[in-house]
Amino acid sequence: MRASPRLVIESPRHVRNAGFAITIGLLSEQMWWTKTFLGLRCDLERLPRVRKARVPVTMEPTSTSLFRGFDTEIAHSRGTNYVELLLRKGLCDSGVQELYVAYNDGKPAYSQWLIRAEDQDRLHKHAPGRYDPLEPDEVLLEGAFTFAAFRRMGVMADGMAQLLRIAKEEGASSAITYVAIDNMPSLRGCSNVGFDLDHVRVSVRRFGRRRSVAHDPDDAAELAWAEATAR
Secondary structure, eight states, X not given: OOOOHHXXXXXXHHHHHHOHHHHHHHHHHXXXXXXXXXXXXXXXXXXXXXXXXXXXXXXXXEXXXXXXXXXXXXXXXXHHHXXXXXXXXXXXXXXXXXXEEEEETTEEEEXXXXXXXXXXXXXXXXXXXXXXXXXXXXXXXXXXXEOGGGTTSSHHHHHHHHHHHHHXXXXXXXXXXXXXXXXXXXXXXXXXXXXXXXXXXXXXXXXXXXXXXXXXXXXXXXXXXXXXXXX
């Protein structure tokens, strides 16, 4: 996931909290940017056993219009984390379905969207051309976020594994997610819950225009995946 520069510069408060350097970087990306994402696929009939988090994690469907967890976290965040929260708040504001959240003592610990084929229209409207249409038996996992107080507790793997099992129980046969090619921790985490390298998606911006192209894994993608998943 990547935040739109407009999301950051829409108010002086966003610029201040994101930081001047990050804001300038996002504006530069609007003019000229190439980013490679690995498209990962999980066969829901071959899910591995996943270690439970160090705190209880139960993923629950949550209304995007009522959830205030991102707003609360934003109030205490700066820099890159602030921008990532703005992006997820944007998904909520667009009504993208369906958001799942795990709570611990009433506080959100982990959140992620489980997007089914019948619910994908709002996602495509929110981010035109960024994702391929889902097949009827596919789901997309997007927008993973671990809240600051619960990091390094294994909640991402636990929560994502639960969403994959929910999708399987509903009849889906595979799940897709996207991770930046240089995000080694997230690639490793996705591998641990059953994802494997499927394709590559390259997002390009040139003077404000954006396009996204998918292709089969190349040598760079294979190498990044091998490095991220090496034991």
